[in-house]
Amino acid sequence: MSLITINALGVTLGAPLFxxxxxxxxKGDRLGLVAANGRxxxxxxxxxxxLADPTTGDITRARGLRVGVVAQDLPQDALDQTLYxxxxxxxxxxxxxxxxxxxxxxxADLQVPHDLQQRPLRDLSGGWRRTAMLAAAWITEPDVxxxxxxxxxxxxxxxxxxxxxxxxxxxxxxxxVTSHDRAFLDAATSRTLFLRAERSRMFQLSFTAARAALExxxxxxxxxxxxxxxxxxxxxRQAAKLKNIGINSGSDLLVVKTRxxxxxxxxxxxxxxxxxxDRGAGDIRLANSGTHxxxxxxxxxxxxxxxxxxPLYRTGRKWILPGDRVVLLGANGTGKTxxxxxxxxxxxxxxxxxxxxxxxxxxxxxxxxxxxxxGDTPIAAVTRGxxxxxxxxxxxxxxxxxxxxxQNRKIGALSGGQKARLAMLILRLKNPNFYxxxxxxxxxxxEGQEALEDELIAxxxxxxxxxxxxxxxxxxxxxxxxxxxxxxxxxxxxxPFLATQMATGG
Numbered sequence: 001m002s003l004i005t006i007n008a009l010g011v012t013l014g015a016p017l018f019x020x021x022x023x024x025x026x027k028g029d030r031l032g033l034v035a036a037n038g039r040x041x042x043x044x045x046x047x048x049x050x051l052a053d054p055t056t057g058d059i060t061r062a063r064g065l066r067v068g069v070v071a072q073d074l075p076q077d078a079l080d081q082t083l084y085x086x087x088x089x090x091x092x093x094x095x096x097x098x099x100x101x102x103x104x105x106x107x108a109d110l111q112v113p114h115d116l117q118q119r120p121l122r123d124l125s126g127g128w129r130r131t132a133m134l135a136a137a138w139i140t141e142p143d144v145x146x147x148x149x150x151x152x153x154x155x156x157x158x159x160x161x162x163x164x165x166x167x168x169x170x171x172x173x174x175x176x177v178t179s180h181d182r183a184f185l186d187a188a189t190s191r192t193l194f195l196r197a198e199r200s201r202m203f204q205l206s207f208t209a210a211r212a213a214l215e216x217x218x219x220x221x222x223x224x225x226x227x228x229x230x231x232x233x234x235x236x237r238q239a240a241k242l243k244n245i246g247i248n249s250g251s252d253l254l255v256v257k258t259r260x261x262x263x264x265x266x267x268x269x270x271x272x273x274x275x276x277x278d279r280g281a282g283d284i285r286l287a288n289s290g291t292h293x294x295x296x297x298x299x300x301x302x303x304x305x306x307x308x309x310x311p312l313y314r315t316g317r318k319w320i321l322p323g324d325r326v327v328l329l330g331a332n333g334t335g336k337t338x339x340x341x342x343x344x345x346x347x348x349x350x351x352x353x354x355x356x357x358x359x360x361x362x363x364x365x366x367x368x369x370x371x372x373x374x375g376d377t378p379i380a381a382v383t384r385g386x387x388x389x390x391x392x393x394x395x396x397x398x399x400x401x402x403x404x405x406x407q408n409r410k411i412g413a414l415s416g417g418q419k420a421r422l423a424m425l426i427l428r429l430k431n432p433n434f435y436x437x438x439x440x441x442x443x444x445x446x447e448g449q450e451a452l453e454d455e456l457i458a459x460x461x462x463x464x465x466x467x468x469x470x471x472x473x474x475x476x477x478x479x480x481x482x483x484x485x486x487x488x489x490x491x492x493x494x495x496p497f498l499a500t501q502m503a504t505g506g
Contacts, residue, residue, distance in 0.1 A: 037417030068142030126153030330483030374412030416443030
């Protein structure tokens, strides 16, 4: 049964986000919505929910349809509510008194600890805030659930739980998901819509298989376009020959045929459709200045402790060598961030038991992009930190996806994706030979994630990184350190660790 039908939908905000989009959302659909940052995914969700009007086209919803929306961010006026009260408030006032038990059921299904339920959302992490929004949407018993980047701020265990929770939903509930987490899309969806300014494409496949089908379709379009243009050129060449023969022979019939061939060629050229060329969101380029040091970072059985000096684990004797891309694995709370901080202190020249080679030139990015100041502007951040001149700074910013109109605005006004690309640009300009990266793919779209992967691999960059993105760490990592028990163990593969984390979500 059709729940939502979209016909020739289009939205233009300065430039077209998408156009001539038609599809049907039916009961039980699990649809992944994929596009680069700023290309209309959230706008489309708002249109589906009735929160925004399209520029063109029609949306038809089933009578009495209930739609639940999980946005990317919690409203500021909700931060002072407790998690429990936020979910309860989603119920109509007349139901809250006698249906409050449903809040307990939903929060139990989402494995929210009781002590967190009574804490203000302001005091909770982004992951728990997102869980509160999910519970508040689900308690309204929607027929369609719209999820905008639901894995943001979630650790691997919570991502696994979300996957299992979605899989256990009633079969007639439709789900639409926007996400940059490729592994999550593969696990949680069975249809994929690639949203484009023109000629969006839908496949009855999850992301990875759909991506391969998209590339094949685009390649076929490119071949078809080239073939159509080649046929048109052949017709024009034939017309030119006939024209010469007609002029020399004085044949009016050949002149007519010449005109007909040129008209056919013009029609063919007019209807030929070039293959899709997506405008990039900005390059991510890294640098590797190189070093002759045998070991960049040395851990000589370092003890890692909590801030109040409670021992967590010992590292044993470990080294990070030039060209190593080490992925640090561990459940939340095991001490990944503490080790990253110890290494950062050593890189900064502060007191630390970690040893760094004198030739190390480090670039550090944490998951909150603390190296960026919201009150600063992109152009000031680049020109103040690097001697490259104003025009060169503007060029490299534009190349990284921060367009001219955004370069003098406050960094706080940039989107998450633009901030992430700006942060990567500033790292590159340091010309480092070692990267310390904590959740570097946060806020990056799939295009940006793959660009970062390609750069790290192509430049044989040396790095220690933490990531909850399974596709990213699998592709980038050359070595894997697992915080297991009270030891830091080197393992051959991340798969045993990932299996333990995803299993705890079930």
